[in-house]
Amino acid sequence: MALSGLVLAGFVLGHMSGNLLMFKGPEAINAYAAWLHANKGLLWGARIVLVVSTLAHLWTGIQLTLENRASRDGGPAVDATRRATLSSRTMPYSGVVILAFAVFHLLHYTFRTVALGGVEFGDNVHGMLIAGFSSKPVAVFYIVSMILLCLHLSHGVSSVFQTLGLRNERWRARLDCLAQLYAWVVALGFISIPLAVLLGLLK
């Protein structure tokens, strides 16, 4: 769970940072996308790692959820439940929404088979993103999904610290704060693009 989560958390930070090139203009983001597509080894290597990590994350996530349910139904209340936060309690639900988002997102911008009105964008990723987020329901769906991603990441990253044995009583508050900061930076970075298109700041 921790290793696959770490890989996915690293990917979203990298993806969000690349997306911010939208604010530098069409040449910057289009050149970045063209560079990624030209580097087939890097692209396919990253795709394979992502698919394996996603499957491993889903499998271990389902198992953990079932184990938590079983211990909650039968056993005595454990100390951890008293510490449960909104993000920890909703991990399976935010996870399912993120998965649904990822499927939609791939169909939207990678396979380009939904919600783009059949327009051919070729290498114009900038134009595709503006067209994609000009649809209000689509932009709002992205923003809501990114808020849930923030919730999921903030607990997920705290849990990685726990697994690594770093989250002792002395460090708990500081590491939880770091995890929350990371989650908000990723979510707000992603949200900035559909929001800027909705507000007419990106054209």
Ligand code: HEM
């Ligand atoms: C506002 C938020 C986001 C925007 C604007 C965005 C934008 C894009 C674009 C434009 C592409 C296609 C790039 C290309 O073909 O050149 C893409 C691909 C992709 N995105 Fe996102 N993305 C967002 C959020 C996310 C999130 C949160 C995830 C993960 C949960 C994600 C996962 C992916 C994946 C897996 C691909 C496919 C990469 C590939 O193999 O080609 N994206 N994204």
